[in-house]
Structure formats: structure tokens, C-alpha cells
Amino acid sequence: MTTTETSGCPALIPLPDCNGREWARTAISRLQGDGRRSADTHLLKPLFPGLPGISIYLKDESTHPTGSLKHRLARSLFLYGICNGKIGQHTTLVEASSGSTAVSEAYFAQLLGLRFIAVMPRSTSRQKIQAIAGFGGECHFVDRAADVYDVALAIERETNGHYLDQFTNAERATDWRGNNNVAESIFRQMEEEEFPVPEWLVMSAGTGGTSATLGRYIRYRNLDTRLCVVDVENSAFYDAWKNGDLQATASGSRIEGIGRPRVEPSFVPGVIDHMIRVPDAASIAAGHVLSERLFRRIGGSTGTNFFGLCWIAANMIQEGRRGSIVTLICDSGHRYADTFYDRQWLATNKIDIDPYRRMLDRFLDTGVFEQLFPDAIAS
Incomplete structure (x- = not known):
């Protein structure tokens, strides 16, 4: 092949091959293989005697190979x-x-x-x-x-x-329109249930990416489902949503994996229908209560999700509404044996979960929601 330049034309040179992309091809193949093996997770349906007419579903993301959403x-x-x-x-x-x-x-x-x-x-x-x-x-x-x-x-x-x-x-790395994301998986698994289109999805925010995926997918599919995002103490997300202040700051959450000291770029408040902020004691208590009823421990952020789900269910009961509510089990509780499930850690951090435990057990068994310390729950 000649490399001599002719009038008005660039010299001919060997064109680059794709050998440099061989590693990328192999890497993507390995990642896609993991996706095929592990993308779909169980959708649990625990039964609570105090909630007739309301179907509760838990998308169990703790069963992934690395144990979390x-x-x-x-x-x-x-x-x-x-x-x-x-x-x-x-x-x-x-x-x-x-x-x-x-x-x-x-x-x-x-x-x-x-x-x-x-x-x-x-x-x-x-x-x-x-x-x-x-x-x-x-x-x-x-x-x-x-x-x-x-x-x-x-x-x-x-x-x-x-x-x-x-x-x-x-929020940008996940294809929110589908491609087997968590939202698509939930709605596919719900198709044959009694109430296939949930009244509410309930999710806490860490990066904000999962709530953004859920909210966008709901809108993309033109569904009637609403999204409630549950925030925790000392997190900036709730104030950002309520006041429209994306520069809000806070000291940082004690519930690992959710809540942030600043509003993260992946948090998309415009796709959220409602938010509540709950005390850490309520989140941890809900984790204990749900763990006992599932016969295995779940993580603190799942406790936050479950408390938010119970709050939504209580409002539906008050309004005489029937339907389904879905939330996520984000990870296993074994990662928190030294914190959320350790009585000494709770005492050191002055977190009393017992009043919330009694409240939640009563609600799940009888449907009576006794809101403790109502000023502590922002909605």
C-alpha cells in the first residue's frame, strides 16, 4: 500500500484494527453472563392478618451474588x-x-x-x-x-x-425503559397477581438511582402506580424534594446505604409522587419486625422501606382502598450484626426501637396504626 501523498489527497496508511477492543469484548461478555444468571430475583408475598384487601410484595434483591440491590x-x-x-x-x-x-x-x-x-x-x-x-x-x-x-x-x-x-x-448508567432493570422485573412478576398494577412502589434513596428508575419506568409505561420515597434522619433528600432546594445539606445518615449529606446528582425529585422522613428508631424497629416475620434478618434500609410501606398501607386502610404495595429487600441483615441488631450499639446511640416494634406488630396483626410521636414523621 502506498504512503505517497497525491495532489489534494492524504497519504494512504494502514487503517487501525480492533485488536485493542478485544479486552472490552471479553469484559462485556462476562458482565452480560452475570446478568443472565442473576438479574431476576424473587418477589415475596408475606401475609399479614391485619391487612385484608392489601397485598404486600417484597422484591428480594438480597439474593444477588453480592447480596444486595x-x-x-x-x-x-x-x-x-x-x-x-x-x-x-x-x-x-x-x-x-x-x-x-x-x-x-x-x-x-x-x-x-x-x-x-x-x-x-x-x-x-x-x-x-x-x-x-x-x-x-x-x-x-x-x-x-x-x-x-x-x-x-x-x-x-x-x-x-x-x-x-x-x-x-x-441514574444514567441504568436503562430505565427496561432491559431487565428492577422496575421492569417487578411489573413483569406482578402481571398475574390479584392487583397487578401496584397502588404504590415504596423505596428509600441512597444514590437516588433506583427511585429515578422506578419513577421513570412508571411514567414511560403510563401506569397509575405512584412512587413514595422514604428518607431518614440527617439526610438532605427530603428537604430537597419538599422545598425544591437541590443544594440542601445534612450531617449524614446512620442507616447505611441510604440518606446522604448532600443531594446527589442521581436523585430526581420530579418523578417522586410523595416522600416521608422517618426516625432511625422506626427504620430499625421495622427491620426487626420484618426479620422476625420472614424468619431471617434484613438490612436497615429495608426496614426504612418497610416502615414507609406500612405508613402507605395505613393510609389506604383509612381511605377504604384495596390494592397492592411493593417495596424492596435491599440487602441481608447479617451485615449489620454489630450495629442495628446489637442491643449495646442501640443503647450507645440512644435508639429505643421497642415502642415502634410494638406499634408495627399491632398494625400488622390488627390493622390499627397508632402513629407514635407524629411530629417525628415528616410527610
Whole structure:
């Protein structure tokens, strides 16, 4: 082939081949294989004697290979990074995380043979730290939750790596129109149920990505379902939704995985129909109550979800409405044995869950919802 330039024409040169994309092809194939094996999870239907006419469903995301809802997000973030040319064969991956996302990302980094560094608060549960290390990940700790972003960016620069940035990319890395996301999976599994179109979906917010996916999918499918997002103490999301203040800040949540000290870019308030904010004691109590009725422990964020579901159910009963309500089991409670399920930890943090436990047990058995400390529940 000639390389001589002719008048007005560029020289002919060998065109590049695709050999450099071989790693990307292999990586995507491995990620898609994991998706085929693990994308769909069980939709549980526990029965509560005090709630006739209201069907409760729990989408159990704790059964993913890495034990949480974040398995879906991590896979999407990896696909997003590879397809945008940000992740290659030798890329060091960095994430800011309170734990569960980092566990899932460490799993996928190991699957692809990549170095992974998680930047997380020092207070992150011991079980999550062990899981990250078990998948070959490295943990870098900070004392303040608000510092994870800047430290992750600094490590990205130092390693010439890629910051996965779940808090920014969660809402854009997931295909909210379908492609087997959690919303599509829920509605597909509900098709043959008594009330196939739920009255409400209830979800807490961590990155805000899951609530954005749920809300967008509802609108895309033109469904009558409404979305309630449940926030926790010391989180910025509720104030941002209520007041329209996307610059709202807070001190940071004690319920790992949800609630944030700032409004994350993936939080989309415009797709949310209603929000409530509940005390940490109510979230943890709801986790204990649901764990006892499922005969296995669930995580604190699932407790938040379940409390919000009970609050919605109580309003439906008061209005004489029938129908279904769906929420998610985000992860297993074994990761919180030293915190939410430890009486000493609860006492040290001055969290009394017993009044809320009694209230929830009474509601589930009789349908009577005695709202304790009504000023503590913002709605």
C-alpha cells in the first residue's frame, strides 16, 4: 500500500484494527453472563392478618451474588464505563461508597481482573469491609462521610484510574425503559397477581438511582402506580424534594446505604409522587419486625422501606382502598450484626426501637396504626 501523498489527497496508511477492543469484548461478555444468571430475583408475598384487601410484595434483591440491590447498579456502572471508553484492561477503579455498592463493584473488578479501591466512612460495618476484601478490593477510610467524594477524586488522579461515581452515574448508567432493570422485573412478576398494577412502589434513596428508575419506568409505561420515597434522619433528600432546594445539606445518615449529606446528582425529585422522613428508631424497629416475620434478618434500609410501606398501607386502610404495595429487600441483615441488631450499639446511640416494634406488630396483626410521636414523621 502506498504512503505517497497525491495532489489534494492524504497519504494512504494502514487503517487501525480492533485488536485493542478485544479486552472490552471479553469484559462485556462476562458482565452480560452475570446478568443472565442473576438479574431476576424473587418477589415475596408475606401475609399479614391485619391487612385484608392489601397485598404486600417484597422484591428480594438480597439474593444477588453480592447480596444486595447494588449488584444491578455495579454491573451497570461497569458496562457504562467500558462502553464509554473509561475502563480498560489495566484501569484502577475507585468508588465512594458506604459499603454495599463497593462490595458489588469489588466482585465485578475481580471478575475482570482489575484493581479496585473503595473510599468509605470509617464507621462502615465490619461485615461489608470483610466482603470487599474477600473480593480482592482495597478499603480507604475517611472520618467524615462528606469527605468520600474528594478523596475518591484524589485517588483517581493519583492512580490515573477511573472514578465509577455511583452518586452521579446511577441514574444514567441504568436503562430505565427496561432491559431487565428492577422496575421492569417487578411489573413483569406482578402481571398475574390479584392487583397487578401496584397502588404504590415504596423505596428509600441512597444514590437516588433506583427511585429515578422506578419513577421513570412508571411514567414511560403510563401506569397509575405512584412512587413514595422514604428518607431518614440527617439526610438532605427530603428537604430537597419538599422545598425544591437541590443544594440542601445534612450531617449524614446512620442507616447505611441510604440518606446522604448532600443531594446527589442521581436523585430526581420530579418523578417522586410523595416522600416521608422517618426516625432511625422506626427504620430499625421495622427491620426487626420484618426479620422476625420472614424468619431471617434484613438490612436497615429495608426496614426504612418497610416502615414507609406500612405508613402507605395505613393510609389506604383509612381511605377504604384495596390494592397492592411493593417495596424492596435491599440487602441481608447479617451485615449489620454489630450495629442495628446489637442491643449495646442501640443503647450507645440512644435508639429505643421497642415502642415502634410494638406499634408495627399491632398494625400488622390488627390493622390499627397508632402513629407514635407524629411530629417525628415528616410527610
